[in-house]
Amino acid sequence: MVSCLNEDPEGSRVTYMKGDLFACHKTDSLAHSISENCCMGAGIAVLFKKKFGGVQELLNQPKKSGEVAIYGSYIYYLDWMWA
Template sequence: MSTSIQLVLVFAVFQIRYAKGDLFSCPSTDSLAHCISEDCRMGAGIAVLFKKKFGGVEELLDQQKKSGEVAVLKRGDRYIYYLITKKKVSHKPTYENMRKSLEAMKTHCLNNGVTDISMPRIGCGLDRLEWSKVSAILGEVFEDTDIKITVYTL
């Protein structure tokens, strides 16, 4: 009589979905995320569109968030995440601050039942971070969650 033992390994694979098109055309149930500086200037790039669409600059400033944290606005049934990745608008973010901001966003998502986030290629436009590194950090931060992330490109 022989006994065989099977070992089954199951790996959870975090996936980032990609969509071509306007970020603001995402489902209205998705929360949104992008990067800003502590001074909440939002004077260039996609940040200008966030400022026009959602306002709330004073509300963001009142939160007094620092680099590596996340400021949050609630608009309707969704959250708008402002990843604070640098001190001043003229500075460049670090990958470490990006990671810390994403961790802060993840904590807020888990505490508030957020399951879907849409975002641009965060930190990779005017801030010039490398998407291959940022997407790897995203994967590491969110791998143990069921939060779905969709990245929009034009």
């Protein structure tokens, strides 16, 4: 079960939720920071990769660290590159 808490009653587009992140509505967008090589090999990134896939689609976007890659309604912020 997911409970929502909108801390900005004046129409914020950001909603703070408590519960299972992956139980959100299909029209909601999720964002996560990943490495530039889209490895997603540790932490919650592994769950994103297993649930949504799309790694090749992310790699096909010519994005660099500091930029955003989008797969469906899922947003990935490329925050660094493995050396």
